[in-house]
Amino acid sequence: MTEKRTMHPLLKWFYRLGAPAWFYPFAGKLLPWLGGLFLLLLVPGLYLGLWHAPADYQQGDSFRIMYVHVPAAWLSMFVYFAMAVSAVIALVWRVRMAEIMIISSAPIGAGFALIALVSGALWGKPMWGAWWVWDARLTSELILLFIYLGIIALYNAIDERRSAGRAMSLLTLVGVVNLPIIHYSVVWWNTLHQGATVSKFDTPSIHIDMLIPLLLMAAAFKVFYGWAMLLKMRAHLLEQDLHCGWVKERIFNAQKMPRKNSTGRVANQGHKHE
Amino acid sequence: MSPLRKKRLYTLLLLLSGVGLATFLLLQAFSENMMFYFSTSEVQQGKAPQGRDFRLGGLVVNGTVQRDPTSLKVRFDLTDGAANVTVEYNGILPDLFREGQGIIANGRLNAEGIFMAHEVLAKHDENYMPPEVADSLKQAAKNVPQPQQATP
Numbered sequence: 001m002t003e004k005r006t007m008h009p010l011l012k013w014f015y016r017l018g019a020p021a022w023f024y025p026f027a028g029k030l031l032p033w034l035g036g037l038f039l040l041l042l043v044p045g046l047y048l049g050l051w052h053a054p055a056d057y058q059q060g061d062s063f064r065i066m067y068v069h070v071p072a073a074w075l076s077m078f079v080y081f082a083m084a085v086s087a088v089i090a091l092v093w094r095v096r097m098a099e100i101m102i103i104s105s106a107p108i109g110a111g112f113a114l115i116a117l118v119s120g121a122l123w124g125k126p127m128w129g130a131w132w133v134w135d136a137r138l139t140s141e142l143i144l145l146f147i148y149l150g151i152i153a154l155y156n157a158i159d160e161r162r163s164a165g166r167a168m169s170l171l172t173l174v175g176v177v178n179l180p181i182i183h184y185s186v187v188w189w190n191t192l193h194q195g196a197t198v199s200k201f202d203t204p205s206i207h208i209d210m211l212i213p214l215l216l217m218a219a220a221f222k223v224f225y226g227w228a229m230l231l232k233m234r235a236h237l238l239e240q241d242l243h244c245g246w247v248k249e250r251i252f253n254a255q256k257m258p259r260k261n262s263t264g265r266v267a268n269q270g271h272k273h274e
Numbered sequence: 275m276s277p278l279r280k281k282r283l284y285t286l287l288l289l290l291s292g293v294g295l296a297t298f299l300l301l302q303a304f305s306e307n308m309m310f311y312f313s314t315s316e317v318q319q320g321k322a323p324q325g326r327d328f329r330l331g332g333l334v335v336n337g338t339v340q341r342d343p344t345s346l347k348v349r350f351d352l353t354d355g356a357a358n359v360t361v362e363y364n365g366i367l368p369d370l371f372r373e374g375q376g377i378i379a380n381g382r383l384n385a386e387g388i389f390m391a392h393e394v395l396a397k398h399d400e401n402y403m404p405p406e407v408a409d410s411l412k413q414a415a416k417n418v419p420q421p422q423q424a425t426p
Contacts, residue, residue, distance in 0.1 A: 054404030058370060063402060092282045128395045129368030135310040173286060177297045188301075190331065191310050192378055197400040206402040 018097045020237050021246035027230040034227035038220055045216030053210045065123045067213060070198075071221040073116035076144060077179055079109035079225055083151075084176040087169040097233075099165030100240075102172055103155050104232035108225055110148035117141060128192060136185035137193035140178060147175040161240055311378050318357040322383070330359060330389055331378045331397070339373060352377060352389075363391040370396035 007015075016022045049067035056063035083102045090098035120138070121131045132138065151168055158164035186195045197206050198214070206214070241247045275283070311331035312322045322328050332352030339350040346365055351358045361379050371377065376399065381391035403411075 054406075056402055057405040057408030059398070062369075066402075088283075088286060091286055092279050126369050127398055128370075129366075129393070130395050133310070133395065170289075173290060174293050176290070177294050181297070181301070189305070189309055190313075192395060192397055194398045194400040197402065205400050207404055207407060209404070210402050 018095050020097070020241055020244070023097060024234055024237055024246070024250075027234050031227060031230055034223055034230065038223045038227055041216050041220035041223060045213050045220050047213075048209075049213030049217060053213055054207065056210075059127060062123060062126060063210075065119055067217045069116055069119040069123065070214060071218040072112045072119065073141065074218055075221045075225055076109055076113035076116055076141070077182060078222065079105050079112065080144065080148075080172075080176070080179060083109065083172050084179075087172040090165060090169040091173070096162065096165065099162075099169060100233050100236045101229070102151070102168060103165070104229050104236055105225075106148050106151045106155075107232070108228050110145060110152065112221070112225075113141060113145040113148060117145065130192075133192050135191040135193055136189045137182065137191050140182040140185050144175075144178055144182060147171075147178060151175070313354045314352050314359045315354050315357040317359050317383070317389075324383065327380060327382050329378055329380045330361070330391075331376065332359065334371070334373050334375050334377055336373045352379070359387075359389050361389045361391050361394075363394050365392075365394070367394055368396040370398055 016026075045067070050064055053064070055061050083105050086098040086101045086105075089095050090102065117138075124133075125131050151171055154171055155164045155168040158167060183196075185191060186193055198211070238247060311329035314330065314332045316322055317330060322330070330352060332354050335351040335353050335358060339348065341348050347362070348364075348367065349360065349362050351360050353359075361377075361381075363379065363381075371394065376397035378395045378397055379389060379391035380393040380395075381389055384390050
């Protein structure tokens, strides 16, 4: 408590992230890099997965749906984990930015949970013989989607943003018990869904030519999440802080500058908050 | 960390462990119902419900698949390595259905102990490989009769 005079660089970074006037342009600078990196991973991932990888010995070409299904399912859980970490920060340190991070992430997580469920159903019909079965893996993933929707609904049901953020953070934290259930559902109970392939370390149960595009796609999806989340966080910040000094300053500066493009890019230059 | 934040953190940890414990107990209580299917051994031991539908899982025994040439009717044996159950089914089988494959059938036992299925699902395993690799694996394991993993 007493060492506040000489702040640790990491702590300083943490505090800066919480300041909208610093975070907003910082996220704006990060966005094109993340977007570029996403495309850089997505294009070879799709090419290697859909054209180059050999067909499966049992499923033929149908297995290629896993290049969308598996990264989407992983991401739906990864996003939730990130939200839960953010929820602890929001509840213990009362950081508003952490709440904004959660509400910005929830629709993305919900979207990818839905993609995982729909792509799984499309694969399940020809392979298993059923669109949907109520086994533990499918059901727990569906519950994850419902938790996402519940988080979004709760946040929007409360008018005051900070109370909404606190309630939402609490719900996010409670829902985290579902994550181990999703992951271990195929181990704890006998399910129709197959067990884990990649996180199994003893024997390689996927061919290397099939694995590389899967990992590329997984990385691409993660980067996409970062990109979409920052975009959404910036929008939430502008909306909530419409009457705050830093937004007014940005608008004022943007009007003063010659308008080169419609995005806030021009306003970012010559706008130093340090 | 300030005492207030420490207190908040402990409260959250308490909350999480409480929710975790509650979920654990709930899943323990429902563990029977969380099982998607019964194994063939459990059916032989009479653990499967009588007179109502349940799901039966097992591997299709090599050489037991008999198709009726005039209809979609098909008959095969399922095994888990210890016990066999004969299954009868009238309908279209999924793509992955083949001998040695893990199958889950939904239906009920008739008086003769034959499982009358109205739905057959194929269970896919977690292995992905190109056909050439699968062939060479098969060549290598030619002398070993067990083709797949023990559980469906």
